[in-house]
Amino acid sequence: MYPRHPQSASRPSSGGDRRFSKPSFGGSPSSAQGYGRAGSSSRGSFSRGPQRSSSRGGGGRKFGEFSDISKFVNKAVITEVIEKFVPEHRFADFQIDERLKQSIITKGYVTPTPIQDRAIPHVLQGRDVVGIANTGTGKTAAFLIPLINKVLKNPREGVLIMVPTRELAIQIDDELKGFTKGLKIFSVVCVGGASMSNQIKNLRYQHNFIIGTPGRLKDLVEQKYLQHLTEFKTVVLDEADRMLDMGFINDMRFMMSKMSKERHTLFFSATMSREIEALIKDFLKEPVSISVKTGDTAKNVDQDIVKVRGKNKIDVLHDLLKEGGFTKVLVFGRTKHGVEKLSKVLIERGFKAESIHGNKNLSKRQQALKLFKAGHTQILVATDVAARGLDISDVSHVINFDLPATYEDYVHRIGRTGRGDKKGKALTFVE
Numbered sequence: 027m028y029p030r031h032p033q034s035a036s037r038p039s040s041g042g043d044r045r046f047s048k049p050s051f052g053g054s055p056s057s058a059q060g061y062g063r064a065g066s067s068s069r070g071s072f073s074r075g076p077q078r079s080s081s082r083g084g085g086g087r088k089f090g091e092f093s094d095i096s097k098f099v100n101k102a103v104i105t106e107v108i109e110k111f112v113p114e115h116r117f118a119d120f121q122i123d124e125r126l127k128q129s130i131i132t133k134g135y136v137t138p139t140p141i142q143d144r145a146i147p148h149v150l151q152g153r154d155v156v157g158i159a160n161t162g163t164g165k166t167a168a169f170l171i172p173l174i175n176k177v178l179k180n181p182r183e184g185v186l187i188m189v190p191t192r193e194l195a196i197q198i199d200d201e202l203k204g205f206t207k208g209l210k211i212f213s214v215v216c217v218g219g220a221s222m223s224n225q226i227k228n229l230r231y232q233h234n235f236i237i238g239t240p241g242r243l244k245d246l247v248e249q250k251y252l253q254h255l256t257e258f259k260t261v262v263l264d265e266a267d268r269m270l271d272m273g274f275i276n277d278m279r280f281m282m283s284k285m286s287k288e289r290h291t292l293f294f295s296a297t298m299s300r301e302i303e304a305l306i307k308d309f310l311k312e313p314v315s316i317s318v319k320t321g322d323t324a325k326n327v328d329q330d331i332v333k334v335r336g337k338n339k340i341d342v343l344h345d346l347l348k349e350g351g352f353t354k355v356l357v358f359g360r361t362k363h364g365v366e367k368l369s370k371v372l373i374e375r376g377f378k379a380e381s382i383h384g385n386k387n388l389s390k391r392q393q394a395l396k397l398f399k400a401g402h403t404q405i406l407v408a409t410d411v412a413a414r415g416l417d418i419s420d421v422s423h424v425i426n427f428d429l430p431a432t433y434e435d436y437v438h439r440i441g442r443t444g445r446g447d448k449k450g451k452a453l454t455f456v457e
Contacts (some may be wrong), residue, residue: 091383113143120146122175130171130203139164140318146172149292154302154313156306157294163318165294166201169262173292174205177234181210184258187237188281190268192388193395193416195237198264202235211235216252218242219388226251238268240277248285255284262292264308267302267434275301282309296441297434327444329452332425339455340371341428346453347377347405353422354398357407358439360428368427369407379405382412413438419445426454 115138117130138146141159148155149172169187177183189195195217202213214228216238222245229236229251236243236258246252261282263269269278291310295302306313313424334342347355359365362383369381380394380403398406399418406412407427413435421443430436436454443450 030256050153055424070358090404113137113140115143115147117171119170120172121150123178126171126175126178126210129207129209133204135167139168141165142168142171142317144316144318145169148314149173150175150261152290154291154310155293156310156313156315156376157292157347158298158315159294164266166198167205169264169292169294170198170202170205173235173260173262174202174211178209178210181234182257183234184254184262185235185260186243186258186281186285187235187262187264188240188243188269188278189237189264190272190274190409192219192238192239193382193391193411194265195239196392197235197417199235202237209456213237216246217388219391222246223397240274240281244277244280247281255281256286259286259288260290260292262294263305264294266293266295266305267299268296268438270301270305275305278305278310296438326448327424327440327450327452329440329454332455333457334452334455335457339427340368342455343425344372344375345426347372351422352402354401354420355405355423355425356398356412356418356439356442357405357425357427358413358420358430359407359409360431362409364428365407365409369405372405372407377405379407381407383409384411386429410435410439412442416442417445418442420448421445421450424450424452426452429454429456 031224039416072273117135117138118127120127140163141157142164145157145168149169155169157165157168167214170375174187177402187195187198189198195215199213199215212231213235214225214231214233214235214237215237216225216229218241219240222242225242225246229246243252247255263278266278291313291315293306293310332342332346343357346352357368359368362385365381365383366385369379372379380397382391382394386394394403394406395416395418397403401420410430413430424440424443426439430439440450440452445451
């Protein structure tokens with residue numbers, strides 16, 4: 027079908043940031059006053075700014091008013107709900123290729139997470155699946171493992187994976203490579219912020235997986251560099267709610283329209299909305315719906331507020347970062363400009379800090395993430411581009427320097443800490 031691929035192609039990244047109107051609930055740029063306990067709070071009202079029009083990779087979210095977060099939980103009609111997880115399988119039990127089983131063993135996987143335990147058997151049977159699970163629960167392996175097996179059974183099988191950001195695309199590709207080492211399964215990452223010419227070149231070689239952001243994928247289709255989508259009979263929409271928020275809905279629909287009507291569709295998300303339910307009805311056929319959500323926020327994330335009044339917020343942040351235990355800190359800001367400015371101020375004050383936001387090119391974003399993941403940088407200051415999907419181990423603290431626009435954003439931000447069985451702490455600056 028394609029020339030032999032010289033190596034597993036992995037090219038970076040698309041996505042973008044949103045510039046939010048400042049919520050009325052929250053701290054001003056100056057102010058501070060010790061910190062107050064919030065328990066597992068954040069059930070107060072977030073009053074959000076005016077509506078914004080949708081645009082690819084930018085805003086895309088219609089800001090309304092958030093008052094009761096319970097309305098955002100369990101909105102979908104779920105056919106299989108897991109309240110208390112008791113695994114039914116071990117990875118050795120799945121009916122998959124022995125070479126793939128060996129790769130799983132090599133990675134140290136023994137017992138599947140809830141979403142893996144419930145989703146993998148259905149995907150292996152070729153069923154359309156809607157998977158709803160908390161962040162950091164292993165959704166990526168839940169679809170990669172059975173789809174790799176599908177490719178091993180039929181080397182001409184093509185899989186398209188659409189994700190909201192360049193970082194998530196690269197992360198999925200890295201995980202794919204970890205499972206397929208030596209199996210002659212190849213992938214191409216097609217995302218904005220990276221050389222399109224390199225991606226076009228890589229598409230000419232043999233590949234079973236295309237992993238990309240909707241905007242760049244659409245560009246490649248329209249410029250006739252990606253024309254064989256009807257041969258891709260399997261599609262994964264990962265972090266679908268985030269793609270909707272970022273204004274990718276038209277690009278998603280465009281890409282789906284170019285694929286075969288007889289396709290295998292997997293839909294993964296951490297949250298559900300009426301818009302998402304509508305997409306499910308349009309894109310999937312009689313899907314098995316699996317929810318393994320155990321609550322909105324991770325049980326092992328201790329959540330506090332930092333009351334900010336009368337002092338400079340950066341001074342308060344400075345004092346916190348000097349305390350013991352703040353070893354690997356992810357600080358969220360609202361705007362690209364604000365995030366960059368804050369990271370520079372922290373560096374001037376003697377901290378090891380990096381920033382990640384939509385105005386940074388791909389190589390700089392990847393370098394910042396690499397330094398933070400490796401522990402060479404204590405602080406990563408980021409916009410919500412880093413709030414979802416990214417798997418960064420051992421984050422000790424998440425600090426909401428600026429308030430998130432929605433409760434869902436809050437959930438995803440603090441989900442960067444307390445991953446797996448580890449404890450984490452989330453602090454939110456408020457007046």
